[in-house]
Amino acid sequence: MTIDIRTLALLLLLTPLFTSALFLLASRGVARQPGSWQWLASAAAMVVGWSLLLLRGTIADWLSIYVANVCFFCAHVLMHGSLAALLGTRRLVVAIRWVAVGCALVFLLVYLAGAELGQRAAFLAMCTALLTGITARLMLADSRNPPQPARRALGLWYLGCATLHWLRLAIFLVEPQQDLFAPRLGSALLFLTVFATEIGVTYGFPLVSRERLLLELDRRATFDGLTDTYNRFAFDTVAQASLARLGREHEGLALLMLDLDHFKQVNDRHGHAAGDAVLRQTAERLRAQLRVGDLLGRYGGEEFVVLLPATSAAEAIEVAERLRQAVRSSPVGYGAQSITVTISVGVAATVEPVLLERLYRAADLALYSAKRDGRDRVVVATDYGTVVT
Numbered sequence: 001m002t003i004d005i006r007t008l009a010l011l012l013l014l015t016p017l018f019t020s021a022l023f024l025l026a027s028r029g030v031a032r033q034p035g036s037w038q039w040l041a042s043a044a045a046m047v048v049g050w051s052l053l054l055l056r057g058t059i060a061d062w063l064s065i066y067v068a069n070v071c072f073f074c075a076h077v078l079m080h081g082s083l084a085a086l087l088g089t090r091r092l093v094v095a096i097r098w099v100a101v102g103c104a105l106v107f108l109l110v111y112l113a114g115a116e117l118g119q120r121a122a123f124l125a126m127c128t129a130l131l132t133g134i135t136a137r138l139m140l141a142d143s144r145n146p147p148q149p150a151r152r153a154l155g156l157w158y159l160g161c162a163t164l165h166w167l168r169l170a171i172f173l174v175e176p177q178q179d180l181f182a183p184r185l186g187s188a189l190l191f192l193t194v195f196a197t198e199i200g201v202t203y204g205f206p207l208v209s210r211e212r213l214l215l216e217l218d219r220r221a222t223f224d225g226l227t228d229t230y231n232r233f234a235f236d237t238v239a240q241a242s243l244a245r246l247g248r249e250h251e252g253l254a255l256l257m258l259d260l261d262h263f264k265q266v267n268d269r270h271g272h273a274a275g276d277a278v279l280r281q282t283a284e285r286l287r288a289q290l291r292v293g294d295l296l297g298r299y300g301g302e303e304f305v306v307l308l309p310a311t312s313a314a315e316a317i318e319v320a321e322r323l324r325q326a327v328r329s330s331p332v333g334y335g336a337q338s339i340t341v342t343i344s345v346g347v348a349a350t351v352e353p354v355l356l357e358r359l360y361r362a363a364d365l366a367l368y369s370a371k372r373d374g375r376d377r378v379v380v381a382t383d384y385g386t387v388v389t
């Protein structure tokens with residue numbers, strides 16, 4: 001099979017052109033992620049590079065060879081930089097810049113020393129392998145928590161590209177005099193490497209940035225922005241699923257409703273920002289007391305909810321007491337101020353798969369009793385009657 005180089009170059013030109021146009025259209029009205037402009041500049045450099053290469057023979061050689069290669073090199077550096085900027089590692093952005101500047105300077109020296117075309121290509125393969133390897137490592141680290149399949153798949157893709165670039169270098173070292181266009185292993189590997197790298201340059205950033213955006217949206221739709229606890233919708237979804245399992249597992253389940261006492265006074269005395277700090281730190285103190293599998297949510301305002309799976313009423317009272325003590329015994333620090341807060345807790349437990357609304361109502365009635373009876377206490381609901389503990 002013979003490959004028409006011009007057709008291949010045209011396809012490699014159109015791929016980043018269409019992809020960046022689609023990316024711009026698809027991200028209209030959406031907040032741009034860090035690294036977006038770098039990636040667009042990388043796609044533009046790719047398009048210019050392939051255009052110049054396509055014009056070979058009709059324009060000066062220095063344009064179609066040297067400027068085109070500079071464009072490809074810049075496209076790579078910008079693409080690696082865009083992913084480093086997106087994945088939030090400032091040190092890596094700087095490291096990539098230095099590796100790129102170092103490679104460019106050494107390449108200049110290699111060129112001035114009169115290196116042959118093959119030697120220059122081998123040196124560039126090494127630089128690209130180095131940069132691609134760095135990006136592969138960045139993509140693969142932390143790609144499992146939370147699971148990011150696109151990032152992981154692309155990380156493996158870059159690893160494959162880096163390996164191909166090293167292989168090209170190895171083939172050059174074994175057999176330096178190669179005609180790049182002769183149908184042999186070296187040239188087949190070259191085209192495979194160019195193609196795989198272009199796929200990585202073109203699709204890596206859009207796919208990973210989209211995945212991160214979705215993760216961020218999911219996080220915002222699940223957690224309360226101030227306290228980082230589950231928001232009511234997400235909490236109810238999990239609670240309903242746990243209640244539905246109760247019929248099968250017969251392990252019991254408890255719902256606690258917690259309300260900060262006289263919280264209005266905290267806001268009035270110390271200011272709204274201090275009130276926010278109290279809510280944040282209270283959530284931290286509560287979280288520290290809970291087991292893995294327990295669920296902490298913000299019901300609204302200064303009210304929290306806790307779901308305790310596989311927990312009896314007696315155990316739930318113990319947990320509620322522990323939470324109350326934890327909040328009371330560690331005042332919240334805000335600037336120079338130390339703000340002591342207390343909570344009232346209503347407990348409702350069940351072994352039957354009752355409706356969540358019913359459990360809420362029972363816990364809410366218990367909480368109301370706790371408030372009425374003087375606050376800073378735990379009250380457990382027995383059906384719709386309440387017992388003070």
Ligand SMILES: Nc1nc2c(ncn2[C@@H]2O[C@H](COP(=O)(O)OP(=O)(O)OP(=O)(O)O)[C@@H](O)[C@H]2O)c(=O)[nH]1
Pocket residue numbers: 226259260261262263264265267271272273274275276279300301302371375
């Ligand atoms: N700082 C801050 N305050 C909030 C937030 N959400 C609700 N609040 C305030 O919480 C206060 C709740 O006041 P109340 O419902 O009177 O309850 P309370 O003062 O805690 O009194 P009791 O519940 O009866 O002990 C109000 O002043 C709200 O403005 C928030 O996100 N941040």
